[in-house]
Amino acid sequence: MPQSNATNGKNIRVAVVAAGVVSPLGFGLNETLDSLRAARDCITPVTRFSVAQCRCKTAGQVSDERLLDREHNGGRGGALHRASHMMIWALREMLHQDRQFKPQLTVIGTTSGGMSHGEDYYRALHRHGELRHSPAWIANYPAQKPVIDALEAFEISAPCQVIANACASGTNAIGHAFECIRSGRYQRILTGGYDALSELVFVGFDSLQASTPEKCRPFDRDRTGMVLGEGAAILALENLETARARGANVLAEITGYGISTDNFHMTQPNPSGVGPRQAMEQALEIAKLPATAIDYINAHGTATEFNDAAEGKAIAELFGHVPVSSTKSMMGHSLGAAGAVEAIFCLLALQYQFLPANINFRLPDEDVDLDIVANEARSEKLGAVLSNSFGFGGTNASIVLQNFHLRQGSGGQADA
Numbered sequence: 269m270p271q272s273n274a275t276n277g278k279n280i281r282v283a284v285v286a287a288g289v290v291s292p293l294g295f296g297l298n299e300t301l302d303s304l305r306a307a308r309d310c311i312t313p314v315t316r317f318s319v320a321q322c323r324c325k326t327a328g329q330v331s332d333e334r335l336l337d338r339e340h341n342g343g344r345g346g347a348l349h350r351a352s353h354m355m356i357w358a359l360r361e362m363l364h365q366d367r368q369f370k371p372q373l374t375v376i377g378t379t380s381g382g383m384s385h386g387e388d389y390y391r392a393l394h395r396h397g398e399l400r401h402s403p404a405w406i407a408n409y410p411a412q413k414p415v416i417d418a419l420e421a422f423e424i425s426a427p428c429q430v431i432a433n434a435c436a437s438g439t440n441a442i443g444h445a446f447e448c449i450r451s452g453r454y455q456r457i458l459t460g461g462y463d464a465l466s467e468l469v470f471v472g473f474d475s476l477q478a479s480t481p482e483k484c485r486p487f488d489r490d491r492t493g494m495v496l497g498e499g500a501a502i503l504a505l506e507n508l509e510t511a512r513a514r515g516a517n518v519l520a521e522i523t524g525y526g527i528s529t530d531n532f533h534m535t536q537p538n539p540s541g542v543g544p545r546q547a548m549e550q551a552l553e554i555a556k557l558p559a560t561a562i563d564y565i566n567a568h569g570t571a572t573e574f575n576d577a578a579e580g581k582a583i584a585e586l587f588g589h590v591p592v593s594s595t596k597s598m599m600g601h602s603l604g605a606a607g608a609v610e611a612i613f614c615l616l617a618l619q620y621q622f623l624p625a626n627i628n629f630r631l632p633d634e635d636v637d638l639d640i641v642a643n644e645a646r647s648e649k650l651g652a653v654l655s656n657s658f659g660f661g662g663t664n665a666s667i668v669l670q671n672f673h674l675r676q677g678s679g680g681q682a683d684a
Contacts, residue, residue: 281508282449285516288361289612290354291499292328292599307625310599317467324479328497328600349408351464354500355418362502369504371426372454375445377437377461379604381411434659438607443525455507461608462500486569486594489631494570497600501608524668526550536574541582547664555668559587566610566655569594580636593626593641607657614653618671623648
């Protein structure tokens with residue numbers, strides 16, 4: 269049950285005390301860190317389904333050989349959706365870091381949910397006409413099923429909320445969890461996002477000509493489109509006061525969250541960048557930080573013409589020459605998982621004091637004046653970073669993460 273807090277939420281600080289991740293960059297924080305530091309290109313030819321009739325032939329893919337390893341999934345093998353296995357991997361890593369963490373709520377973002385299971389069901393139905401075991405297929409379709417599977421795997425009982433808000437879903441989930449703890453109603457929440465590669469989603473983006481047959485080049489003058497990816501990420505959020513009282517290891521603090529909807533077009537952002545700017549401004553306001561305090565921005569950066577232009581304009585106007593990169597250049601766009609996976613990239617950047625790279629970058633866009641972290645990661649002192657996630661329909665979300673240890677050494681700022 270949620271617990272009340274005597275304070276009204278105004279001074280409650282929110283800590284990240286553990287995290288787990290599975291993505292094309294690797295299984296777990298250590299492999300992910302290695303890939304980020306090496307600026308590794310983890311986008312490969314699609315193997316999960318035929319792309320013979322698609323313009324785009326590549327995606328960021330999680331290895332089935334490791335994902336479905338019976339030794340690490342309780343022998344359940346193919347009985348679960350791939351998304352369930354990714355969630356189980358991520359949650360296992362998180363729990364290994366903090367075995368005392370007992371969540372009161374779970375908030376997870378996703379875009380396609382169990383859609384790839386639906387695709388398999390449809391194909392089987394088309395081939396056989398009748399399926400004796402159809403209820404088992406349908407049971408795996410709901411968006412909450414991978415979350416429930418992961419919780420059950422570790423005997424965790426916590427209410428589950430699923431947020432599906434296009435490509436902002438993962439960041440919306442983290443932001444909602446952040447607000448729930450700041451309200452004083454909850455002390456500990458599991459949050460994050462997941463999405464598995466889906467053929468229907470893949471060919472949909474391809475038919476919109478949003479996907480590229482070339483390299484993914486966010487913010488490059490010659491960018492030609494996005495590449496899809498997949499993954500899952502879990503973050504354990506806790507009231508900082510209770511986390512410190514029990515001796516938890518604080519990885520970082522989430523200090524700001526902003527959202528907006530620009531209502532401009534179903535698949536294109538307002539060219540003025542007003543939507544992204546409003547979300548970023550709101551996140552800064554909640555964090556009580558000026559724009560000059562942000563040391564790095566993990567951009568949404570899909571490498572589509574209009575998205576990068578609008579986001580780039582908003583960043584340049586609000587922040588000037590802050591270092592910016594889109595890590596989607598390395599692993600593709602994992603949709604509902606993107607905000608959660610990229611939040612973990614930001615955690616690692618804060619913890620190890622470096623800027624993740626924007627790979628495949630060749631020429632700056634003359635219309636977007638940004639300080640791109642081009643092609644190689646670089647060392648940098650980071651105190652506060654901002655992560656963006658923007659989606660179809662003009663849904664925009666931004667979160668601010670801060671280095672807990674630097675905040676502790678900043679005098680009064682730690683209690684701001």
